[in-house]
Amino acid sequence: MKSEPILRFEGIIKQFPGVVALKGVNFELREGEVHVLVGANGAGKSTLVKILAGVYQPDAGRIIFDGKPVTMKTPEQAFEMGISIVYQNFNLIGKMDIGQNIFLNREPLKGRLIRRIDWERIYSETQSVLERLHVNIDPKSKIDDLPVADLQMVEIAKALAVQSRILVLDEPTSSLSGQETDELFSRISQLKEEGVAILYISHRLEEIKRIGDRVTVFRDGEGMGSGNIEDMSVQKIIKMMLGRDIKKIYPWRARETGEEILSVNNLASSNAFSDISFSLRTGEILGISGLVGAKRTELAHAIFGALPIGSGQVRFKGRTVEFRSPKDAIHAGIGLLPEDKAKHGMFEILSVASNVTSAGLKLLKKGLGLDLNKEKGVVEEYKEKLNIMTPSTKTQIESLSGGNQQKVVLAKSLFTNSEVLIFDEPTKGIDVGAKEEIYNLMIELAGNGKGIIMISSELPEILGMSDRILVMKEGRVTAEMSREEANQEKLLEAAL
Ligand SMILES: Nc1ncnc2c1ncn2[C@@H]1O[C@H](COP(=O)(O)OP(=O)(O)OP(=O)(O)O)[C@@H](O)[C@H]1O
Numbered sequence: 001m002k003s004e005p006i007l008r009f010e011g012i013i014k015q016f017p018g019v020v021a022l023k024g025v026n027f028e029l030r031e032g033e034v035h036v037l038v039g040a041n042g043a044g045k046s047t048l049v050k051i052l053a054g055v056y057q058p059d060a061g062r063i064i065f066d067g068k069p070v071t072m073k074t075p076e077q078a079f080e081m082g083i084s085i086v087y088q089n090f091n092l093i094g095k096m097d098i099g100q101n102i103f104l105n106r107e108p109l110k111g112r113l114i115r116r117i118d119w120e121r122i123y124s125e126t127q128s129v130l131e132r133l134h135v136n137i138d139p140k141s142k143i144d145d146l147p148v149a150d151l152q153m154v155e156i157a158k159a160l161a162v163q164s165r166i167l168v169l170d171e172p173t174s175s176l177s178g179q180e181t182d183e184l185f186s187r188i189s190q191l192k193e194e195g196v197a198i199l200y201i202s203h204r205l206e207e208i209k210r211i212g213d214r215v216t217v218f219r220d221g222e223g224m225g226s227g228n229i230e231d232m233s234v235q236k237i238i239k240m241m242l243g244r245d246i247k248k249i250y251p252w253r254a255r256e257t258g259e260e261i262l263s264v265n266n267l268a269s270s271n272a273f274s275d276i277s278f279s280l281r282t283g284e285i286l287g288i289s290g291l292v293g294a295k296r297t298e299l300a301h302a303i304f305g306a307l308p309i310g311s312g313q314v315r316f317k318g319r320t321v322e323f324r325s326p327k328d329a330i331h332a333g334i335g336l337l338p339e340d341k342a343k344h345g346m347f348e349i350l351s352v353a354s355n356v357t358s359a360g361l362k363l364l365k366k367g368l369g370l371d372l373n374k375e376k377g378v379v380e381e382y383k384e385k386l387n388i389m390t391p392s393t394k395t396q397i398e399s400l401s402g403g404n405q406q407k408v409v410l411a412k413s414l415f416t417n418s419e420v421l422i423f424d425e426p427t428k429g430i431d432v433g434a435k436e437e438i439y440n441l442m443i444e445l446a447g448n449g450k451g452i453i454m455i456s457s458e459l460p461e462i463l464g465m466s467d468r469i470l471v472m473k474e475g476r477v478t479a480e481m482s483r484e485e486a487n488q489e490k491l492l493e494a495a496l
């Protein structure tokens with residue numbers, strides 16, 4: 001491994017209304033290294049990336065690139081200097097197809113007299129970039145029609161489609177399956193061999209040891225230290241991130257479960273899943289395991305009235321129900337924390353407070369209007385409980401860090417007073433400290449008699465939190481087991 005610093009941040013300060021996101025950060029990236037950057041939600045990781053990308057300008061400090069001070073004025077300039085970025089919140093244009101997105105603003109031309117865009121080349125090169133990542137999607141698919149996992153791979157393909165000197169990946173694996181993650185990691189290793197400097201941000205702490213050479217920890221906008229991976233234990237990293245230890249991350253304990261509250265019989269939805277049957281009791285946490293793409297999200301959407309049901313029934317509190325829309329489901333007492341929190345879960349331009357209460361307005365009714373004092377109390381309560389980092393509850397949700405946006409969406413799904421809660425990948429993109437808080441909350445909810453369905457691709461989370469586990473594969477249930485029977489091997493075997 002070469003060890004030239006290709007990039008250095010010196011004393012970077014960045015302030016936003018009400019928060020100092022970076023408080024004089026120093027950071028160094030070397031050629032041929034994978035440098036992992038970790039820190040709790042809101043610690044300033046993505047802000048540093050956006051400063052490098054020319055999206056934000058720092059208030060103070062310098063960026064040294066190849067030994068010379070530079071100012072990154074625009075994303076185009078950063079791109080031309082050889083900096084490729086996979087953003088945490090996808091940066092793709094929904095109405096365009098994959099090829100158009102990958103070659104956006106750098107479309108190849110053909111023809112001598114009349115220069116025209118060379119579409120053939122766009123699609124054949126897009127095809128080969130996707131193939132190199134073993135992604136099997138048509139380059140002409142429209143972005144809006146793709147599931148989240150595919151979007152993440154397209155975003156990655158876009159960054160890898162150009163020769164870069166610095167590659168930044170901000171939470172690239174949060175929606176990827178194990179296999180896709182392996183593909184990405186092997187590409188990263190190749191690029192590293194070629195001398196590319198890689199900045200890698202992740203909340204999946206188990207990835208640090210697998211992929212990283214060095215690690216830097218941020219806390220509240222400050223660098224807490226850097227070191228070689230061999231010299232840092234995960235425990236030590238967590239302590240640097242949070243300022244405290246986490247001993248037992250899964251607070252599961254045995255609980256009494258009650259009557260059946262929800263059941264699904266031979267449920268099918270065209271092209272998605274078929275023949276799904278299971279039941280859920282009050283106070284029970286039912287985990288649904290499986291690989292990304294097993295159609296678990298589609299199942300959740302069908303129960304929630306967001307996807308048409310082909311055949312079969314959903315029974316809720318002893319009665320067959322047919323929800324025509326999510327509004328009906330919420331009204332009846334079913335809540336969903338969506339997987340794609342940015343797309344289905346939040347109103348970007350509204351405040352934190354309005355987002356939290358948007359699904360539960362009927363709980364705030366007072367006469368003809370809303371009880372604003374109660375709203376304030378409720379929002380403050382969730383802010384406290386979930387440790388949502390925001391300058392105020394009036395702040396637009398869009399300006400929160402990725403993980404804190406997710407906590408707001410979680411609060412929204414909790415504030416509907418639902419009796420059944422479906423959590424679809426509840427801790428994706430969430431830091432370890434906040435994960436612990438979310439797990440505590442789930443146990444509390446189950447303890448109060450709520451029925452919980454937890455869809456998760458993280459095996460330790462499924463094993464750590466579920467009372468009972470279903471495994472899905474390609475739209476079918478392939479196994480059901482109790483907490484005691486379950487282990488990683490059995491879950492994988494049923495999922496593959
Ligand atoms: N455009 C913005 N306007 C106002 N505040 C912002 C903006 N972008 C970021 N912030 C604030 O800056 C702080 C750092 O946010 P940042 O997105 O860098 O965190 P992060 O470390 O990437 O967190 P996560 O792990 O949740 O992605 C947060 O308090 C966030 O609310």
Ligand SMILES: [Mg+2]
Pocket residue numbers: 045046047088170401402403
């Ligand atoms: Mg971030």
